[in-house]
Amino acid sequence: MNIDIIISADHIEENLLRDKVVVVIDMLRATSVITTAFMNGCKEVIPYLTVEEAREKSTEFKSGQCVLGGERKAVKIEGFDLSNSPLEYTEDVVKGKTVIMTTTNGTRTLTECSKAKRVLVGAMINGKAVAKKLIELGDDVVIVNAGTNGQFSMDDFICAGYMINKMLKMSSKLYLTDIAKTANYIYENNTGIESFIKNARHYGVMEDLNLMDDILYCMKKNITDIVPEYKDGHIIE
Numbered sequence: 001m002n003i004d005i006i007i008s009a010d011h012i013e014e015n016l017l018r019d020k021v022v023v024v025i026d027m028l029r030a031t032s033v034i035t036t037a038f039m040n041g042c043k044e045v046i047p048y049l050t051v052e053e054a055r056e057k058s059t060e061f062k063s064g065q066c067v068l069g070g071e072r073k074a075v076k077i078e079g080f081d082l083s084n085s086p087l088e089y090t091e092d093v094v095k096g097k098t099v100i101m102t103t104t105n106g107t108r109t110l111t112e113c114s115k116a117k118r119v120l121v122g123a124m125i126n127g128k129a130v131a132k133k134l135i136e137l138g139d140d141v142v143i144v145n146a147g148t149n150g151q152f153s154m155d156d157f158i159c160a161g162y163m164i165n166k167m168l169k170m171s172s173k174l175y176l177t178d179i180a181k182t183a184n185y186i187y188e189n190n191t192g193i194e195s196f197i198k199n200a201r202h203y204g205v206m207e208d209l210n211l212m213d214d215i216l217y218c219m220k221k222n223i224t225d226i227v228p229e230y231k232d233g234h235i236i237e
């Protein structure tokens, strides 16, 4: 199995995804939010690129059947039910409902990966389960980091390294590109991850917005075995 990494949404090329299993990572916070929504029993998540598309879609649902969540500049969007804090996606809020979401980088990255063979949703909180699923599937893997506004982000990169590190413990037949080896190397040397992530730009933005509880939650390892999958425009469990 070959393992590669794409460093941000701006670097996605269709030909790099074809016939590959893709894992989209936006650990701070979109893919942590999506995974949490499934942990708390949501029916599905529908990601949208724009605020307008998300709003429009929500009008198709009867009251109480969907929640509208997401962010711009890491802040809740006016008129939306929820922000992009995973801590808001509790069972009493999302159980049995469709979550309609738009975020700056995470939902953009997901929607741009639709040409891949399969698209899984990964974060620290389900990292080991993602690694296990990738080994079971046995196809070549491209880990797509959402990054921040098209740029490389340290948080998504170390999360990719964590998944690769787990996969290396499960199989001896993995062929890593240099960037995949580098991600693993960085994780191996920063297994606590916060000392590394706290240098990331988005960490600073979230810290300034008093979102430390979200950061601490998103850095937790393996709190669930759920691996959501993006298929035909919907994310399902």
Ligand code: MLT
Residues within 6 Å of the ligand: 026, 028, 029, 030, 031, 071, 074, 075, 084, 103, 104, 105, 106, 107
């Ligand atoms: C995104 O998709 O850009 C992020 O999840 C931003 C955030 O932390 O809300």
